[in-house]
Structure formats: C-alpha cells, structure tokens
Amino acid sequence: MFAELTAAASTLKAAADITQALLALKTDAAVSAKVVELNGVIANVQQQLFQAQADYTAIQSRLKELEADIEKFQNWEQEKQRYQLHQLTEGTVVYRIKPDMQGSEPVHNLCPNCYQNGVKSILQKYGIQHGHHSVTCPNPNCRAVFLCEKQARRVMPPSPNTTHHW
Numbered sequence: 001m002f003a004e005l006t007a008a009a010s011t012l013k014a015a016a017d018i019t020q021a022l023l024a025l026k027t028d029a030a031v032s033a034k035v036v037e038l039n040g041v042i043a044n045v046q047q048q049l050f051q052a053q054a055d056y057t058a059i060q061s062r063l064k065e066l067e068a069d070i071e072k073f074q075n076w077e078q079e080k081q082r083y084q085l086h087q088l089t090e091g092t093v094v095y096r097i098k099p100d101m102q103g104s105e106p107v108h109n110l111c112p113n114c115y116q117n118g119v120k121s122i123l124q125k126y127g128i129q130h131g132h133h134s135v136t137c138p139n140p141n142c143r144a145v146f147l148c149e150k151q152a153r154r155v156m157p158p159s160p161n162t163t164h165h166w
C-alpha cells in the first residue's frame with residue numbers, strides 16, 4: 001500500500017508539472033495535446049489510489065483477524081490453567097479439571113492432543129474398545145480415542161448342563 005501511495009504522490013507531481021507547462025503553451029493544438037496527457041496522468045493516480053484503498057481494506061480485515069486470534073490465545077492461556085494431567089489408566093493420560101477450579105461443572109477431561117494445540121475438547125464416552133471403557137475427542141480434526149479402565153468381567157449365567165442335586 002505504501003508503494004502505491006508513493007507512486008500516487010509522484011504521479012501528482014507529474015500532473016502539476018503538466019499544468020505548469022500548459023501556461024507556457026501558445027497554440028490550441030498544443031494545449032489539447034497537453035490536456036490529453038494530463039487526463040492520462042489523472043487516470044493513473046486514480047488507479048493507484050483505488051489500489052491503495054483496496055490494500056488498506058485488506059490490511060484492516062487481517063488486523064481484525066489477528067486481534068481475534070490474540071484474544072482467543074489469551075483466553076486459552078487462562079482457561080488451560082484450570083486443568084492438570086490425569087492418568088485415566090496405565091498409559092493413558094489426559095487433562096482433568098482441577099478440583100479447586102471445578103466450581104459447579106461436573107468432573108470432565110480434555111483431549112491432551114487438542115490441549116497442546118490450544119483447543120478445548122471435552123472427552124466423551126465412547127463405549128468398549130479392546131476390552132476397555134473408552135472416551136473420544138469430539139473435535140472433527142482429532143477424533144482421538146483414549147482407553148479407560150478395563151471392562152468388568154461379565155458374570156456368566158449358569159450353564160444349562162449344570163446338574164442339579166435335589
């Protein structure tokens with residue numbers, strides 16, 4: 001954008017020079033030729049200013065995006081302090097809400113992958129996987145599954161062949 005403004009300024013200087021030259025001209029034909037030249041210069045400077053305006057608008061919207069990113073980052077930096085590492089089962093570690101930070105919220109766990117990426121994803125129940133209860137990350141970009149405690153052994157129903165002693 002700065003380049004366009006510099007160009008616009010020097011183009012305006014050229015326009016001023018042409019205007020100055022106009023005053024010295026003696027014939028109508030010479031004046032007409034200079035006026036055509038002047039119009040061309042004015043069209044150029046308009047084009048440069050339009051471009052600068054478009055660039056400025058783009059810069060402004062990028063600035064807004066960056067400000068929103070910074071705010072999100074700062075919020076997450078605060079929010080992440082409410083959680084600490086917690087072992088669900090041997091080999092499975094997630095982030096769990098600290099007891100003194102829980103307030104009225106139920107106990108919940110965050111996906112450690114998303115946590116590292118600055119995203120808060122609350123793990124949800126996912127049923128039995130490989131004989132373990134499990135939870136999954138709801139973030140569509142992650143979808144990680146974490147194993148919890150082993151599934152309790154089912155109590156086998158009595159076999160129909162069991163001999164009854166009366």
Ligand SMILES: [Zn+2]
Pocket residue numbers: 111112113114115121137138139142143144
């Ligand atoms: Zn995740």
